[in-house]
Amino acid sequence: MSNSATRQSGWRLATPLLVAAFGVLAFAGAAGSAAANPWLRVCADPDNMPFSNHEGAGFENKLAEMIAEKLGAKLDYTWIAEGRGLVRDRMGATSCDLVMGYAQGTGLVEDTNPYYHTTYVLIYRADDADLKGVNTLTDxxxxxxxxxLFARTxxxxxxxxxxxVGSAKPFxxxxxxxxxxxxxxxxxLASGKLDASLLWGPVGGYSxxxxxxxxxxxxxxKEQAGPTPIHGITMGVRPNEPEWKHKINKVIxxxxxxxxxxxxxxxxxxLDQQGRLIEARSPER
Known part of the structure; x- marks a missing residue:
């Protein structure tokens, strides 16, 4: 795995909404076809677990490694941190072939088929008898x-x-x-200052x-009203490169x-396409 130190400015993938807000700029200056490139160039955040970090410990790092292996390519990262103006000012001259986590259907860049579906989660202490079995905000x-919860999500x-909202605490x-x-x-939450937390699924599950x-x-x-908490997550690719998009969809x-x-x-x-939880399989003997 090659880390481009001269391009190390970091990039954070906090929620699908944040990704969609600036993902389009990640491909502005890219040229050439990734399909003919021996390198798989991935835009990622160097310090945003559980998604990615510069040590390669996040699940998006592991996914990028898997895709590079399947394609017979060498993996290289462009590290970019989220920040007002930072992406706009620096991404135009940066080339990358994939953004590993991108909200489906934003229309800002080309996206692959979803490689997973997930949702926001409600988290509470397992020993809290008052909330045992709660699985919807209508309870x-x-x-x-x-x-x-995070404000403005x-x-x-x-x-x-x-x-x-009266007793909620925004972070x-x-x-x-x-x-x-x-x-x-x-x-x-662990100390009892909060009774429950609402987090984006990958962050909540990992925490x-x-x-x-x-x-x-x-x-x-099970929510029936308001914005959907469920999102399909894709990989962002440059527009007008159908062969490259097809290749990544095939790997998925x-x-x-x-x-x-x-x-x-x-x-x-x-979640599967019907919104049902996918459980981990026991290792085959």
């Missing part, structure tokens, strides 16, 4: 509960529709890493997996089981 037991609207990402804000939220306090994760798949289709295994290892809540 009356959430009334007056202290619920942490779909769950904020969902809480408002269910009359739950601001601001100039800090989204993972830092998520860790702060989860620390308050809960690492918690010292047993937590329950309830994927929000032929290796879906391996893709799922990587995601499930990071406790990502995976």
């Amino acid at each position: 009356a037991r959430l009334k007056n509960k202290r619920i942490g 779909p769950p904020a609207s969902m809480l408002a529709m269910n009359g739950l 601001e990402v601001g100039d800090h890493r989204s993972t830092d804000a998520a860790n702060a939220m989860m620390a308050e 809960a997996q690492r918690s010292d306090v047993p937590l329950t994760i309830a994927p929000l798949v 289709a032929e290796n879906q089981a391996e893709i799922n295994a990587i995601l499930l290892a990071y406790n990502v809540p995976l």
